[in-house]
Amino acid sequence: MNASQAPSGFVLCFCRLQDGNQxxxxxxxxxxxxDMDSLSERARNNYLYARALMGLQTTWPAVRRSA
Incomplete structure (x- = not known):
């Protein structure tokens, strides 16, 4: 799931450990x-899931400028 553009111009990205794909x-x-309060329920669940899998299935997150 990719979130929409961040108003601040940044996104926190989690990539797959195996191949580095976002x-x-x-x-x-x-x-x-x-800001978890601004996320939809689905996005919030995905965010918590990605955080729980850091180092197991996802990389540590990286801050990137949104396109």
Whole structure:
């Protein structure tokens, strides 16, 4: 699931450990803080899932400028 453009211009990206392909991206600020209250229920669940799998199935997140 890819989140829509972040108002701040940044997204927090989680990639698949096996091949490095992006799995999830969530709007965040420049420091990588995600406002969970602004996410839909599905996005919030995906965010928590991606965080729980860091180092197991997903990489540690990276802050990137949104396109």
């Amino acid at each position: 799995l999830y991206a969530f709007p965040c600020d420049a420091r990588g803080n995600v």
